[in-house]
Amino acid sequence: MSSFLGYEVPWLEQHNGVHTAQEISHQPRLWRALSEILEQQYDAVSTFLNPLLERSDLRIILTGAGTSAFVGDAAAPFIQQGLGFQVESIPTTDLVSNPQQYLDPSRPTLLVSYARSGNSPESVAAVTLVDQLISDSHHLFLTCNGEGELSRYAEAAGNAYCMLMPDGSDDKSFAMTSSFSCMLMATLTLLGGQSPSQWSEQIAxxxxxxxxxxxxxxxxxxxxxxxxxxxxxxxxxxxxxxxxxxxxxxxxxxxxxxxxxxxxxxxxxxxxxxxxxxxxxxxxxxxxxxxxxxxxxxxxxxxxxxxxxxxxxxxxxxxxxxxxxxxxxxxxxxxxxxxxxxxxxxxxxxxxxxxxxLGLGPDNPCPTGEVNRVVQGVTIYPFNQ
CATH class of the missing domain: 3.40.50.10490 (Glucose-6-phosphate isomerase like protein; domain 1)
Structure with missing residues (x-):
């Protein structure tokens, strides 16, 4: 019988924790799958990124909401060290409410967007605002949902590249676990200044x-x-x-x-x-x-x-x-x-x-719905310059 974190599946199902336990446990397998994705897409993503990374005036913003924002917080110091120029982590929740304070229309900008679902209202609005305010804008989407709005945006846009995380990374549980680690690992490999042979060994x-x-x-x-x-x-x-x-x-x-x-x-x-x-x-x-x-x-x-x-x-x-x-x-x-x-x-x-x-169910610790897996209740207002 399958078990995760030392608990058999029937016990986890009874205690509303099977998704969380499984999603924590399967991360090493997903990282190996991510390594294969990175290798397969290396030429294509390099064609997109390399001309941008050669520009000394490029501004890189790492962004997301909640846990997705914290991918950028964790990655930014390592990426800045690897690339040798300024990298900033700015949450979508700040970019959307105060775009005039965070966006510089005079500088080419690569917005790296992290999203488990790709449907959070702030994530979509941040992309729209960057395109609205910065003429030389570019987007790298690291997301876990091929059907999300960010994925669909990349299909139609000429200034965007979307890399989907491995199957299984779109966590079903309330909390982001494998989605967080996969997006962080993808960032450290794509923007960390290492060669594919280096990061493939490190991932393994x-x-x-x-x-x-x-x-x-x-x-x-x-x-x-x-x-x-x-x-x-x-x-x-x-x-x-x-x-x-x-x-x-x-x-x-x-x-x-x-x-x-x-x-x-x-x-x-x-x-x-x-x-x-x-x-x-x-x-x-x-x-x-x-x-x-x-x-x-x-x-x-x-x-x-x-x-x-x-x-x-x-x-x-x-x-x-x-x-x-x-x-x-x-x-x-x-x-x-x-x-x-x-x-x-x-x-x-x-x-x-x-x-x-504590007697809670980690798959849904807030069953009454005040806090949700994908945030609700956000109104996005048009920004008029």
Whole structure:
């Protein structure tokens, strides 16, 4: 009988969690499928992207709403480092409400749009506004739904390229899990400054590592979820700060707000947000493998341990070190951008387990409909210059 995250399918169906558990578990398989898609479309997407990336005045905006926006938050620092020029993550929810503050008509712009469904009203409106206000506009759509509005737009537009994520990435559950990781992985490969041979090896190694951790972490994560924490704090530096934002949202969503969550950078956390730590708080640190950055992560790790104020404090690290509560990946040399995937996997698993522990159904933690899988109730107004 099939099982996911240590639970058999009938139990998951009874507890309204079969989609979430399956979608977390099948990510390594989807990443391998994504690697094949990237290889198959490499020539076509390069023909679209390369002339743009040769332009020194190009502005790249990574955009989406909610979890899709956090793909950009996590990716932007890594992409900027790889490409060598400015990359910005600006949510569609900001672009649509304040286009005059974020869009520069004088600069050629590549808008990279992330969307699970491709039907969120802000996602469609952001594309329309960019085309309306910027004459030299271009679009790269990374989406999971071939029938969505963004996919259909790309079919008819001469300034757009759409890459569909693998079958199965259009998550059926409320929370985005495999859709998030696939769109992030596609971004890091297409815009990360690596060759296909480099990223194909990295994807394979990352998938193998995460398959192992899906099994190895189950017991420990169940024990963490059983702790009576009411707050979750996720901390990381650079791109891991953006990843921490997504990790904190997963627990907020799947607990239906019963676990209040926050995120921050290692250095930023001391500047006020540290007040969130109390005896009802679980703190998770995502530790960089880069020696310079890791110094700041480890200083905060030691400080939190010395303060001894948190209910629980754990860290995830590629580099082994002998401390209780550290989930070690082993010194694999993947590099920080690829550590995003085991890091977010851990946090997804914890969010799902906490949802079960609270007696909720992670597939739909808000059955009364105040919060929906695809956002509703948004009115898009025409922008008149």
């Amino acid at each position: 190694a990352t998938a193998t590592l995460c398959e192992d951790k899906l099994l190895q972490w189950q017991t420990a994560i169940k024990a963490l979820a059983d702790m009576p924490y009411e707050r979750l704090v996720v901390l990381g530096s650079g791109g891991f700060a953006g990843l921490a934002r997504e990790a904190s949202l997963k627990s907020l969503e799947l607990s239906a707000g019963k676990v209040m969550t926050t995120f921050d950078s290692s250095l930023g956390f001391r500047h006020g947000p540290k007040f969130t730590i109390n005896d009802k708080a679980l703190v998770i640190q995502l530790l960089s493998s880069q020696s310079y950055t890791r110094q700041y992560d480890m200083d905060l790790f030691k400080e939190i341990r010395q303060d001894n104020q948190a209910l629980g404090h754990v860290a995830i690290s590629e580099i082994p070190f002998n401390e209780e509560g550290v989930f070690e990946l082993g010194q694999l040399g993947l590099g920080d951008q690829w550590l995003c995937f085991p890091f977010i996997l851990f946090c997804q698993m914890l969010a799902c387990e906490k949802s079960f522990q």
